[in-house]
Amino acid sequence: xxxxxxxxxxxxxxxxxAYVKNGEEVLILDRNTPVARLVPAAAAEDEDARxxxxxxxxxxxxxxxxxxxxxxxxxxxxNHPISQEVMDQFWExxxxxxx
Numbered sequence: 001x002x003x004x005x006x007x008x009x010x011x012x013x014x015x016x017x018a019y020v021k022n023g024e025e026v027l028i029l030d031r032n033t034p035v036a037r038l039v040p041a042a043a044a045e046d047e048d049a050r051x052x053x054x055x056x057x058x059x060x061x062x063x064x065x066x067x068x069x070x071x072x073x074x075x076x077x078x079n080h081p082i083s084q085e086v087m088d089q090f091w092e093x094x095x096x097x098x099x
Contacts, residue, residue: 003027006035 004016004026016026020038028036054060 001025001027003029005029005032 002016002019002024004012006028009016009026009028016038019026020040023040025040026038027034028038051060051062055062
């Protein structure tokens with residue numbers, strides 16, 4: 001692992017980034033005290049691999065009908081008015097609880 005003081009890192013950032021691109025780590029020092037570490041970024045996993053990993057961990061449940069053969073159409077979120085019939089029933093229940 002390479003080490004670099006902050007002033008050296010500022011002066012030669014491109015060179016240190018090149019080391020990191022080649023798989024090395026660079027420990028950043030502030031007055032000889034380690035404060036940070038530059039490490040290579042992890043490779044981005046593809047969407048399928050991510051889905052399989054989340055399913056295996058039990059975080060995600062796969063869709064039962066991924067092609068949506070049932071023709072489900074989601075209702076867009078928004079401000080939808082409530083019918084008068086529903087409001088009347090709501091108010092009846094509210095008033096019944098008060099008695």
